[in-house]
Amino acid sequence: MGANIKLKPKLIQSIDRALQILESFSNEEKELGVTEIANRLDLHKSTVHGILTTLEYRGYIKKNVKTGKYQLGLKLLELGNLVHDSMDLISLAKPYLQELVNKHQETVHLVVYDRGEVIYIDKIEGKGAIKIMSRIGKRNPVHCTGVGKCLLAFREDHEIEMILKQDLKKYTVNTITDSEKLKEQILEIRKNGYAFDMEEIELGLRCIAAPIRDHRRKVVAAISLSGPSMRMDQERMQNLVTDVKKAADMISRNLGYIDMHF
Amino acid sequence: MGANIKLKPKLIQSIDRALQILESFSNEEKELGVTEIANRLDLHKSTVHGILTTLEYRGYIKKNVKTGKYQLGLKLLELGNLVHDSMDLISLAKPYLQELVNKHQETVHLVVYDRGEVIYIDKIEGKGAIKIMSRIGKRNPVHCTGVGKCLLAFREDHEIEMILKQDLKKYTVNTITDSEKLKEQILEIRKNGYAFDMEEIELGLRCIAAPIRDHRRKVVAAISLSGPSMRMDQERMQNLVTDVKKAADMISRNLGYIDMHF
DNA sequence: AACTTTGTTTGGTATTATCAAACAAAAGGG
DNA sequence: CCCTTTTGTTTGATAATACCAAACAAAGTT
Numbered sequence: 048m049g050a051n052i053k054l055k056p057k058l059i060q061s062i063d064r065a066l067q068i069l070e071s072f073s074n075e076e077k078e079l080g081v082t083e084i085a086n087r088l089d090l091h092k093s094t095v096h097g098i099l100t101t102l103e104y105r106g107y108i109k110k111n112v113k114t115g116k117y118q119l120g121l122k123l124l125e126l127g128n129l130v131h132d133s134m135d136l137i138s139l140a141k142p143y144l145q146e147l148v149n150k151h152q153e154t155v156h157l158v159v160y161d162r163g164e165v166i167y168i169d170k171i172e173g174k175g176a177i178k179i180m181s182r183i184g185k186r187n188p189v190h191c192t193g194v195g196k197c198l199l200a201f202r203e204d205h206e207i208e209m210i211l212k213q214d215l216k217k218y219t220v221n222t223i224t225d226s227e228k229l230k231e232q233i234l235e236i237r238k239n240g241y242a243f244d245m246e247e248i249e250l251g252l253r254c255i256a257a258p259i260r261d262h263r264r265k266v267v268a269a270i271s272l273s274g275p276s277m278r279m280d281q282e283r284m285q286n287l288v289t290d291v292k293k294a295a296d297m298i299s300r301n302l303g304y305i306d307m308h309f
Numbered sequence: 310m311g312a313n314i315k316l317k318p319k320l321i322q323s324i325d326r327a328l329q330i331l332e333s334f335s336n337e338e339k340e341l342g343v344t345e346i347a348n349r350l351d352l353h354k355s356t357v358h359g360i361l362t363t364l365e366y367r368g369y370i371k372k373n374v375k376t377g378k379y380q381l382g383l384k385l386l387e388l389g390n391l392v393h394d395s396m397d398l399i400s401l402a403k404p405y406l407q408e409l410v411n412k413h414q415e416t417v418h419l420v421v422y423d424r425g426e427v428i429y430i431d432k433i434e435g436k437g438a439i440k441i442m443s444r445i446g447k448r449n450p451v452h453c454t455g456v457g458k459c460l461l462a463f464r465e466d467h468e469i470e471m472i473l474k475q476d477l478k479k480y481t482v483n484t485i486t487d488s489e490k491l492k493e494q495i496l497e498i499r500k501n502g503y504a505f506d507m508e509e510i511e512l513g514l515r516c517i518a519a520p521i522r523d524h525r526r527k528v529v530a531a532i533s534l535s536g537p538s539m540r541m542d543q544e545r546m547q548n549l550v551t552d553v554k555k556a557a558d559m560i561s562r563n564l565g566y567i568d569m570h571f
Numbered sequence: 572a573a574c575t576t577t578g579t580t581t582g583g584t585a586t587t588a589t590c591a592a593a594c595a596a597a598a599g600g601g
Numbered sequence: 602c603c604c605t606t607t608t609g610t611t612t613g614a615t616a617a618t619a620c621c622a623a624a625c626a627a628a629g630t631t
Binding site: 056057061063069070073074100104120126128129131132134161168182183184185 | 318319321323324327329331332334335339359360362363366367369380381382383384385386387389390393394395421423428430444445446447
């Protein structure tokens with residue numbers, strides 16, 4: 048669970064269960080039955096039924112009358128859109144991300160940092176046949192993604208130390224699990240203003256990432272351009288750095304960031 | 310509440326309250342405090358606090374450490390996106406809607422029917438200075454919107470009768486509140502395959518709407534092109550009908566609909 | 572610095588969510 | 602086609618749990 052060291056606070060059981068039910072749905076499992084959910088969360092089906100009734104009444108769940116199963120409701124589309132619209136960052140960054148995609152035909156991500164993890168808040172796919180497995184709202188660790196290392200590099204020292212102290216889970220042979228080595232790279236990233244991910248979370252996946260700063264010069268987000276290793280040799284990656292950094296800088300400027308170099 | 314005749318079922322209080330809290334947020338009120346919510350929903354602040362803690366733990370709510378107030382969380386972005394992705398209709402319709410917007414520079418909507426009401430599931434804004442007040446996820450009555458009348462016209466007769474029997478709320482001087490007159494119009498819409506909204510829900514707002522059918526020839530959605538009356542005179546509207554119908558037909562075809570006219 | 576207003580924590584109480592069991596309605600299989 | 606199995610729904614008794622109130626803490630305001 049990343050650097051989320053927070054202890055589980057006193058939760059309201061029924062609400063917590065309701066939220067867990069919502070999260071049981073996924074792109075692979077768009078429809079779930081009562082007993083299916085009950086087994087998964089180890090609850091009684093009558094309990095699940097009651098929760099579903101409440102969720103359905105408010106539009107968070109919809110029952111498919113044909114199959115009798117349940118699926119996520121349109122209320123979530125509404126609330127999701129509300130969140131989307133409140134994030135100025137997304138709409139502001141969109142044109143620059145689109146430009147990157149158009150020019151290089153690789154998938155681009157926009158992410159923010161949240162409690163020791165990275166959250167994808169926008170994504171534009173390249174035309175390439177190879178799709179990157181990612182999803183808006185998805186969380187990933189910081190130590191093995193380009194954007195993650197970018198965001199980590201500009202956090203406060205004590206927070207970095209905290210992450211480094213924790214167990215750096217190994218995802219591939221390239222994942223950096225040695226905290227000393229990661230620290231070195233963080234210093235590099237700070238100096239250069241960009242990061243690479245050399246198949247550190249998934250074999251065959253490489254990316255270039257760069258940080259986004261707001262008007263207070265604080266790093267608040269990061270973008271990345273990812274592609275399959277076969278298209279991402281060292282030389283091309285080095286060439287892409289300029290464009291990725293430029294896009295990130297343009298977004299920063301739109302957030303009120305003023306470059307002090309002159 | 311439209312034709313939603315459903316009685317309030319036995320709801321789980323705490324969950325229902327939690328959902329009501331989520332819905333308290335809006336574009337105008339992105340941040341709310343504990344007591345603010347408590348007063349609004351007539352709950353004790355300790356109760357609200359407990360619910361918020363649970364919602365926050367799961368990421369549905371995020372506390373702004375600067376202001377101390379709460380706002381909607383990124384988990385809703387994730388779930389909203391999940392719903393979005395499961396609706397093939399949206400992505401499938403997008404290019405045709407975009408084409409309409411590009412050509413006519415007016416706002417376009419994509420809607421579905423749900424329990425006697427219309428729900429907006431996508432929207433692309435025109436470049437025009439006058440913005441249409443609408444929002445993805447918003448519900449509107451069927452009797453006074455172009456899309457609503459479109460969707461109603463192709464429902465089963467008994468459902469139409471049910472809607473007609475109900476009180477047709479007056480929104481403007483142009484709102485059709487006479488069920489006989491509405492019935493006549495519905496027959497017209499069935500025959501012609503498109504509907505007008507002549508400032509029936511909001512003064513100064515007109516639109517052209519057309520139905521979308523799936524592979525079973527069933528009307529499952531509708532689109533509309535809306536604009537301010539000053540740009541929407543009778544002549545232009547009549548001219549727009551062709552393009553709106555054409556876009557709707559193209560989307561229908563993408564859903565597997567096969568036209569039997571030949 | 573005193574006073575509001577706000578968010579948070581606490582624990583007793585009664586409401587309420589939960590469980591189990593029985594029912595109903597489909598689905599599957601012989 | 603009927604019987605079996607699985608699934609969704611309803612019920613009511615019980616104990617757990619969400620709720621309220623009151624007290625506390627921390628800001629914000631005058």
